[in-house]
Amino acid sequence: MAGSDTRRRILDTALAAFGRDGYAGTSLDALAAELGVRKQTILYWFPSKFDLFEAVVDDTADDLADAFDEVAASGLAGLDQVQAIVDRVFRLAVHRPQVLGLVREVTRPESPTASRLGVRIRPLYDRARDFLMREMEAGRIRRSDPAMLLLSLYSAVVGMVTELEVQRTVGFEPTLRSTVMRRRELMRFLRAALTPENPAPAGS
Amino acid sequence: MAGSDTRRRILDTALAAFGRDGYAGTSLDALAAELGVRKQTILYWFPSKFDLFEAVVDDTADDLADAFDEVAASGLAGLDQVQAIVDRVFRLAVHRPQVLGLVREVTRPESPTASRLGVRIRPLYDRARDFLMREMEAGRIRRSDPAMLLLSLYSAVVGMVTELEVQRTVGFEPTLRSTVMRRRELMRFLRAALTPENPAPAGS
DNA sequence: CCCCTTGTCTACCAGTTGGTAGAGACAATG
DNA sequence: CATTGTCTCTACCAACTGGTAGACAAGGGG
Numbered sequence: 036m037a038g039s040d041t042r043r044r045i046l047d048t049a050l051a052a053f054g055r056d057g058y059a060g061t062s063l064d065a066l067a068a069e070l071g072v073r074k075q076t077i078l079y080w081f082p083s084k085f086d087l088f089e090a091v092v093d094d095t096a097d098d099l100a101d102a103f104d105e106v107a108a109s110g111l112a113g114l115d116q117v118q119a120i121v122d123r124v125f126r127l128a129v130h131r132p133q134v135l136g137l138v139r140e141v142t143r144p145e146s147p148t149a150s151r152l153g154v155r156i157r158p159l160y161d162r163a164r165d166f167l168m169r170e171m172e173a174g175r176i177r178r179s180d181p182a183m184l185l186l187s188l189y190s191a192v193v194g195m196v197t198e199l200e201v202q203r204t205v206g207f208e209p210t211l212r213s214t215v216m217r218r219r220e221l222m223r224f225l226r227a228a229l230t231p232e233n234p235a236p237a238g239s
Numbered sequence: 240m241a242g243s244d245t246r247r248r249i250l251d252t253a254l255a256a257f258g259r260d261g262y263a264g265t266s267l268d269a270l271a272a273e274l275g276v277r278k279q280t281i282l283y284w285f286p287s288k289f290d291l292f293e294a295v296v297d298d299t300a301d302d303l304a305d306a307f308d309e310v311a312a313s314g315l316a317g318l319d320q321v322q323a324i325v326d327r328v329f330r331l332a333v334h335r336p337q338v339l340g341l342v343r344e345v346t347r348p349e350s351p352t353a354s355r356l357g358v359r360i361r362p363l364y365d366r367a368r369d370f371l372m373r374e375m376e377a378g379r380i381r382r383s384d385p386a387m388l389l390l391s392l393y394s395a396v397v398g399m400v401t402e403l404e405v406q407r408t409v410g411f412e413p414t415l416r417s418t419v420m421r422r423r424e425l426m427r428f429l430r431a432a433l434t435p436e437n438p439a440p441a442g443s
Numbered sequence: 444c445c446c447c448t449t450g451t452c453t454a455c456c457a458g459t460t461g462g463t464a465g466a467g468a469c470a471a472t473g
Numbered sequence: 474c475a476t477t478g479t480c481t482c483t484a485c486c487a488a489c490t491g492g493t494a495g496a497c498a499a500g501g502g503g
């Protein structure tokens with residue numbers, strides 16, 4: 036059936052376009068041209084531009100959830116689990132950068148779809164927070180407010196992966212090698228931030 | 240002279256609009272309506288929408304540079320200096336959130352103005368990196384690649400301040416109180432990440 | 444063979460986009 | 474008073490926006 040294939044192609048190309056140019060910056064005409072199809076074909080599969088966007092967001096949420104499930108299934112503990120997640124996110128950034136671009140677009144203030152992604156991501160968030168809490172109890176991760184710590188982690192990881200332009204203007208060309216370096220440095224940073232304090236910490 | 244006042248008002252309102260809705264999402268008509276003025280008045284002061292955007296970016300770069308100069312002038316050392324910068328960024332986020340919104344817009348991949356902001360920000364970057372390097376030498380900050388560490392810091396701080404939507408969907412309403420909490424948690428996070436290792440560090 | 448569904452197309456629409464041309468209000472200056 | 478430069482306006486425009494209406498080709502089932 037050629038039809039559902041078209042639908043799939045629209046979703047994939049739209050993901051790239053929305054992630055690259057944002058919702059407002061993407062026109063159905065441009066998207067159609069990129070697909071080698073008429074705009075009306077897009078509107079056949081998705082009743083409106085906004086519906087298309089929502090479908091793309093849902094699709095992406097599934098992808099993200101799968102990626103994290105995969106990591107969670109490995110059942111690692113402490114910082115090894117954190118490392119596994121960082122590795123996974125970086126892999127995603129390398130292979131499907133559009134996904135991160137879309138996340139960036141959706142999580143912008145004033146975004147009408149933020150809650151949509153939020154609802155799908157919420158279980159992952161809860162699971163991650165519980166994980167942090169357990170690991171704190173077990174003394175494998177520095178004690179602090181788990182929800183807040185998770186927010187710090189999220190910021191650091193997504194920022195490092197997303198702020199490509201910042202990195203470029205500052206001299207890091209986003210080659211594969213520099214990506215590896217960034218991941219390594221980020222992990223060192225996170226390990227330092229998460230490792231429980233030693234018996235004799237340095238004073239304030 | 241009412242004229243230069245109009246120019247100022249356009250710049251301020253445009254900053255808010257671009258920061259809120261992005262470049263593509265902001266129309267000159269809407270901007271003019273918000274200003275209580277005709278679109279052509281905007282085009283009198285700025286030859287095109289893009290020129291306006293560049294002017295706003297330049298203006299914002301000056302603001303940012305001033306803010307950091309202010310902190311740098313205080314001449315603090317080690318983590319106190321880092322703390323002062325974080326405080327300053329959070330103050331900016333509370334009083335003029337549009338500025339960070341614009342930063343987010345400009346630093347998006349594919350942004351045609353990224354280099355424009357980059358050039359103006361570069362001296363600040365260099366100064367910050369030198370600072371980190373000096374403090375590492377002095378043993379007040381954990382040793383690592385200063386440029387990479389700076390990137391990690393940037394990601395964590397800007398992320399924490401910018402990802403309002405993420406925080407909202409996860410249950411943190413962006414009240415003033417929660418902002419204070421976020422800042423405190425972020426600082427604890429950064430202190431843990433930056434404090435030099437103790438004589439007897441935990442194993443890998 | 445006809446009919447109905449599926450999928451893509453052409454043709455079109457009203458509203459919005461960034462931008463141009465030029466008139467008029469106004470104050471300062473001669 | 475006349476002139477000049479500054480500033481904002483009305484009136485347009487071509488191109489593009491998301492979206493509608495409907496034709497048409499292809500195929501499957503009765």
